[in-house]
Amino acid sequence: MSYEWPPRITEMGDIVKNYIDSGMPLSIADESGVISQLEQDFAKLHGMKYALAVSSGTMALYSAFFAIGLVPGDEVICTSYSYHATAAPLLHLGVRIVFCDVEIETGNIDVSKIEPLITSKTKAIVTNDQWGHPCDKDWICGICKNYGLKYVEDCSHAHFAMYKGKYTGTFGDVSCFSLQGRKLLSGGEGGILMTNNQDIYERAVLLGHNLKRPAQSVKNELYKPLERTGFGLKLRMHPLAALIADYQLNHFCFNWIKTRTETLDYFQDKLAGTFLLPMETKEYVTSMGAWYGFMPRIKSGYEIDRTHFSLWMKNKGLETSVPKSKPLTEYEIFYPEKFQIGSFEKASVLKCENANRYHESIISFPTFSFNEYELIDKYIASIYQYMEDFL
Known part of the structure; x- marks a missing residue:
């Protein structure tokens, strides 16, 4: 038995x-069909007015x-640990990205470190919910209210995760979700x-839309001259x-x-007694929702070569790895003097x-999803064997 997703x-x-075979459209330029149905279903489940598929x-x-x-020269405060796409689109708008450090327990933005980063040029905050763990929404919303900032939620790891009983993606001025193939809710892309x-x-x-969709969806007369062209890009989702x-939803x-x-x-409970800490959940987390990744941390006091451990587990037919995504501050795309x-x-x-x-403390395990208890027990037994052999 192996893990598959x-x-x-x-x-x-x-x-x-x-x-x-029914002749349904393979390109939808207006607000109709399966794209509109997905938007309506997704918005309704979250209690939101508008959803836009891209x-x-x-x-x-x-x-x-x-x-x-946002315009060139504006500043946006961004979490420093996420997939690079949380921040990279800002570069194409000329926005200056100000990275904020994260909580050592969760990898989420450390809300206590946001305010010292705010300047007269700050216009927004963007956060993620790392591995599905919601960040502290109330604190961030309070900061945004006090300073007149916009809040963008990147919920790509956290479909239907809940903060104090409320879904992520319903706190910010705007929220964004990925439906890429590895996500719990996926359209492939x-x-x-x-x-x-x-x-x-x-x-x-x-x-990202032109022709028929703006004519149906856009009511503001100010934008009437853009009805046919939009702002010039095409970002539509494939039907x-x-x-x-x-269908998955x-x-x-x-x-x-x-x-x-x-x-x-x-799996979390079984980690007790090993060199790995279960993934921490703050008291305000009602649900991890999609729980995009399972990333226990190495306990303080243990010196673990993560690459050695992962290869040792692989030789036993058990999938583990060192996470490939680095802190955003380590990617050269964000350096002023590069690219x-x-x-x-x-x-x-x-x-x-x-x-x-x-980043240096976490190890990636399969995000088991279908009661693979026997396989998890093999992982746990192998972790104990590794401790006996090498620690």
Whole structure:
């Protein structure tokens, strides 16, 4: 028995074939069909007014940053530990990225370190919910209110995770989700933006849509001259991606969340007594939702060569690895003197020591989702054997 993700949905091939054989559209330029249905279903589940499907989570973030009105020279405070797409779209808008260090326990933005980074040029804060663990939404919303800042939530790891009983993606001015193939909710590729703000929604529509969609979705007369062209880009989701994602959403997503939670809670409990700490959850976390990754930390006092451990486990047929995603401050794309994008000026990259410490302490295990208890027991037995042989 081995871990596999994404799971095979036996009927999905027939669903896609029937859609095509029925002559359903493979390009949708207006607010209709399977794309509109996915948007409506996703917004309704979150209690939000607007949802906009796009080609990827990265483009959802780009659309969000554009839609809130960022311009060259503005500053945005960003978590320093995430997938690079949480921040990289800002470079293409000429926005100066100010990285904020993270909590050593969760890898999420350390909210206590945000305010000293705020300047007269700061216009927004963007956070992620690392591995599905919500960051401290109340604290961030309070800061944004006090300083008149926009809040962009990158929820790409955290579909239906809950902070104090409320879904992530419902706290910010705008939120973004990835539907890429490894996500719990997936269309293969795709993304969704959500907001309750009509202007943000309309600007996002106009950025990545043209022809019929703006005429239907955009009500502000100010944007009437852009009805045919939009702002010039095409970021539409493919209808087959919407078909797959909406079917998963309505038939599998919440059952998968339930069994993933049960399974990883079992794994968490079994880690007691090993050199690994269970993933910490703060008191405000109601649910880890999609729980995108399972990344226990090495306990303080243990000297573990993560590469040696991962190779040793691999030789036993057990998948583990050193996480490949580094702190954002380690990527040269963000360095002022490297890889210029247009004539935009980049901000100096601040040192974020906790982000590095967090990254150096975690080990990636499969995100077991379907009660693979026997396999988990093999992992635990092998961890104890490693401790006996090498520690």
